[in-house]
Amino acid sequence: MTNSTAIDDADLPVVPGTGERGSDFARLSRRIAQAGLLDRRPGYYAVRLTLVTAAFVGGWAAFFALGDSWYQMLVAVFLAVVFAQVGLVAHDLAHRQVFRSRRSSEIAGLVAGNLAIGMSYGWWMEKHTRHHANPNHEDHDPDVAPDVLIWSHEQAAESKGLPRFMGKWQAFLFFPLLTLEGFNLHVSSVRALLRPETKHRAVESSLLVVHAVLYLVALFAVLSPGKAVVFLLLHQAVFGVYLGCTFAPNHKGMPMFRGEDKLDFLRRQVLTSRNVRGGHVLDVVLGGLNYQIEHHLFPSMPMPNLRRAQPIVKAYCEELGVDYLESGVISSYAQALRHLHDVGESLRARSTPVPG
Template identity: 85%
Template sequence: MTDSIVTDAADQTADPEGGARGSDFARLSRRITQAGLMERRPGYYTVRIGLVTASFVGGWAVFFALGDSWYQLLVALFLAVVFAQIGLVAHDLAHRQVFRSRRSSEIAGLVAGNVAIGMSYGWWMDKHTRHHTNPNHEDHDPDVSPDVLLWSPEQAAVSKGLPRVLGRWQAFLFFPLLTLEGFNLHVASVRALLRPSTKHRAVEASLLVVHAALYLGALFVVLSPGKAVVFFLLHQAIFGVYLGCTFAPNHKGMPMFRGDEKIDFLRRQVLTSRNVRGGYVVDTVLGGLNYQIEHHLFPSMPMPNLRRAQPIVQQYCQELGVDYLESGIISSYAQALRHLHAVGAPLRAQTATAG
């Protein structure tokens, strides 16, 4: 398990890379620190975690009260949203936005990730660390690996098997495929914990077993087998769509890097990220990840401070002449889907030629 994601708050007043161009980030970091935006927000997180916990407990209380009823499908929808919100809280915990202590963050993350929603906190943290270090880098960012979808023309050119088949029409398949993301998180978690190199694998595996026993036990004790299966499929599908829609607007369709292309820390984070406009409702629904540029520059900045950091970062980027992209939520998805469709164009052309 990686100990922390990218950079701790205490390190973010320093240039992460050094060098003349890297000093651009150091100057921005001083402005952010002077504005007090790296300070913890314990009151905010107490309320947020309290509300999410109450929703989780309340949702399951309604589940047990309803019993063997098809109205449970409404509970499945509600709990899918709650599970996604717990995932967003786990994200903040992993970045040490909530607690200063690494140990406190890890314990809370294991409870939120492994026990509550059945996702390996350690596996996800390692994966997300690599993403933050090299966003949209084809060789280093696991979020743009061509496992199912293709993210660049170069990936499309050498694609084989399922990615090549799906790649032709992947823009149309994107949202349907997100219904499988919840299942994928569980499978990937188990696969990661089967590797001997995974840290704390016994603890994490035990907690995942606890989650599975409680979750599946509740479904099949309270519901008939048919209703239990339908509840499970609907709940996990909506959970996956919600999480996928939370992360999709942030980087998809933004510049990609490969090989040994060199770019300093500030530009690497800003140029590969997209902010999503929307106000407090969007902030809540997307867990603050709509301020993706600010989050990538200062990953341990508490979520509610990202809104206040946004004008400082945007103005600074204008001073430097660095492109800073902010879109509406519909436009952000449209840009991502257009990019996916463009990547698949050569594959469609080959199919048409062969036909």
């Protein structure tokens, strides 16, 4: 992951007409560093990791204690929320917000991702790194690849097969499709680990196998086959919806780029990102990703510092005249869905019969 740090003034050129040194981002970086917002927060992460681990262990303890009962579906929902929180912890580990060393971050990430929730940490980290480098760039950001959904009018014009079929009504299908996102993470992880060039392939594969075996054995040993299947489907569906709802408001419906479209680092990150307004509860629910602009500018910044960085970044963008978008929770989803529906309009028009 790219680590954003303060830059020494002496290494930067003077910006004509300002008397200040450095790029727009470099000057912002100095303000953030001077406020101490790039400093580690070991106490916060010690508490957070302890609580998430306790919830994970407690959820499985309740599962075994409850036995073969339909009340287990409540446990399935609870564990889905906990799995998503583990995924958010893995996200912070990948950005090296928790530990200074790469090795410690990788070991903890493998435990959280591969072993705990069955997601390849290496595959996700590589994919997410490409997203951070070029958010919403159709040629470089894997999160806007037209694999199932389409994200721009250009993609709609070029679409074929499943994306073309789904694109017509993708705004209505978006949330139902999120129920499959948990399964997609598992399948994509396995596919990635089948590639010989994948790093740490043996370790990652072994941990995924251990996760799958323990998970399935637990379900079918404690529950009747019918309940086990329902538990699995419900657990993975809620897990997928939670994760999808965590990431969906951040970039969907924001400007898209393709080809040789280029912006400087600050504008590339700010103009393609959307913050979601809310209090401390929302910070926990979304894992700090509601401060998407600040996170993209300073990906190694510890999550609790993002709230404190937000007014500094917003005021600086106002100084530069750079659009800085904040929305409420409902509004952020509405904007994303309107964008999806608008992108699919040309496909719907082509499928509408012309009166005779």
